[in-house]
Amino acid sequence: MNDYSKIFTDFLLRKEMKFTNSRKIILDTVFSLHDHFDIETLYETIKTKHNNVSRATIYRAIPLLIEAGLLKKSLRSLSKDKYEHIFGHPSHLHLICDKCGKIIEEVDKDVENLLNKIAIKYDFKIKEVNVSLRGFCSDCVKVGSSNV
Ligand SMILES: [Zn+2]
Ligand SMILES: [Zn+2]
Ligand SMILES: [Zn+2]
Structure with missing residues (x-):
């Protein structure tokens, strides 16, 4: 298991939440984007490979990733909130x-x-x-x- 997965699974464990397949896909995609992205872009990227992850699931996962210290809302550009993963940067x-x-x-x-x-x-x-x-x-x- 890589470092960010370990951090996230430990975090979910403390919250008594499951590391579901959807959450794993979202996490891995967030860490495949080494740039600033908005949630729509994240959704589009995930959709190309996994059509079973809904937009709502992604929106619910974002605060968890932020709370776990893996992601941050870093800026606003052209009226869109942009996120970037923290770990390793x-x-x-x-x-x-x-x-x-x-x-x-x-x-x-x-x-x-x-x-x-x-x-x-x-x-x-x-x-x-x-x-x-x-x-x-x-x-x-x-x-x-x-x-x-
Ligand atoms: Zn990166
Ligand atoms: Zn940045
Ligand atoms: Zn310009």
Whole structure:
């Protein structure tokens, strides 16, 4: 069993819930998407291989994955909530284009050090880091910021 399955089965066990086949399919698909995705995309991806997993089942599984610490709702782009799996990825910041929806990820040690420094100052224990910059990507800036 891989690490994320182990984390999820332990979590479900504590909640006295079963690791059903649907939950396994959802979990594996979430960990096959190494990018930011919305639930509709997740549903479409699952549907191509398994037509027995309903949209409702997916919607119910998402909060469980979040509570288990495996998934997070990381940002909103073009009015859609985007999720990404946490496990196995370094914390990073997002640059989100408001026009085309492009998401750029950046891992920056200086920013991380700065955030840690701030947390230490307030004796604050960081659980999750969520830093996003919103604006326009280089392509969209070229098209002309006049119509923004
Ligand atoms: Zn990944
Ligand atoms: Zn753009
Ligand atoms: Zn990300």
